[in-house]
Amino acid sequence: MKIKYTLRTAVIGLQSHMSRSLLTILGIVIGITAIMMIMSLGAGAQELILSDIQSLGANTIIVMPGREPTGPTDPSVVESLFSDSLKEMELEALKNKSNIPKAEEIMPIVFGVDTVSYGNETFRPTILGASDLIGKIFDIYPEKGSYFSEEQIKSKAKVALIGSKTKEELFGESDAIGQKIKIKGQNLQIIGVFPPKGQVLFFNADESVVVPYTTAQQYIFGIKHFNRIILQVESETDIPRTVQDIEITLRNLHNIDNLDNDDFFVSTQAEIADTLKTVTSVLTLFLVAVAAISLVVGGVGIMNIMLVSVTERTREIGLRKALGATEKNILFQFIIEAVTVTGSGGIIGILLGSALSFAATFGLSYFLDLNWSFAFPVTGAILGLLVSALVGLIFGIQPAYKASRKSPIEALRYE
DSSP, X not given: OOHHHHHHHHHHHHHTTHHHHHHHTHHHHHHHHHHHHHHHHHHHXXXXXXXXXXXXXXXXXXXXEXXXXXXXXXXXXXXXXXXXXXXXXXXXXXXXXTTOTTEEEEEEEEEEEOOEEETTEEEOOEEEEEXXXXXXXXXXXXXXXXXXXXXXXXXXXXXXXXXXXXXXXXXXXXXXXTOEEEETTEEEEEEEEOOOOOEETTEEGGGEEEEEHHHIIIIIIOOSBOSEEEXXXXXXXXHHHHHHHHHHHXXXXXXXXXXXXXXXXXXXXXXXXXXXXXXXXXXXXXXXXXXXXXXXXXXXXXXXXXXXXXXXXXXXXXXXXXXXXXXXXXXXXXXXXXXXXXXXXXXXXXXXXXXXXXXXXXHHHXXXXXXXXXXXXXXXXXXXXXXXXXXXXXXXXXXXXXXXXXXXXHXXXXX
């Protein structure tokens, strides 16, 4: 029997039980839809995170206190938050051009979360202590007002800039410039308000209060060390040499001979981007694997339905064999039916998953004001189509084999 006739017979067999065929592919449709959505939204999230990191520029270097963590569960992750290995002495050494000749800008940072109040209103934003270089390095400038000056940093002035969310929570529609907020019993005058910006490296600019780092150290956190020191070099090509200069300078300053005893570590934007890319990719693959379970469930359902179909069509199988159909013809017909069912489910799942992903992307961008872009996962579409066809092939073989082995005489006698 020619292949085209076998295909036509398989399609007619599916059309004669359309409702059952549609219900059969439901598990496949759900599985492929879930995979498409996860891969599409995962790619969009990865793009969003990486664009935020890259917005600081590839020429940014971050020096952090404590031992470099080997993973997210390493105790040094917590230890680095409380390490005091970066102080004024280290900052001055890094500012020295003879030590770090390629450094263009250097800014110390301290941060934490605390309660801010204004009248009866309270809010818990990120408190960020920085220098007047914060605007240039983080590319974030006040919509109203201005940054504090170098003189205000030296004098530990009690001034602050606030993010858009902080302003909304404390002041509503009222003008915040010139008003005083209270943190740790200290009154700080607002001199600037940021426009909506979203996530900037390790803090959310919208939910922030930015003050001179000297003010944060003295009046808010009561510390004398820094949580970060950020450097910018003129060119990306200067990064490897500058990282080496930083490590040599700090090791000499701390009398460190063994690299395993480092009480600081250095990260670049490229390293952070690569790490986050790996994390988001692994997480996406894990979620895809979870979603793929429904494909197995759908495959079992298809096998059950195909076995029922073989029983129902026993007389048809017997008649076809009596008219000359071979076991190979019958086997091929039922395999084609199973693959056609699952393949159709794969196509529907790809289309539905793409549509839902686009809708979700639009919702995230519109309602959460995120720069979330839609990404059609070509790999996911191809994978979904191949996997759905493979599921049909694997779970269709047993019913097809059972049908092909039926005796034509016994089949014709079947009631």
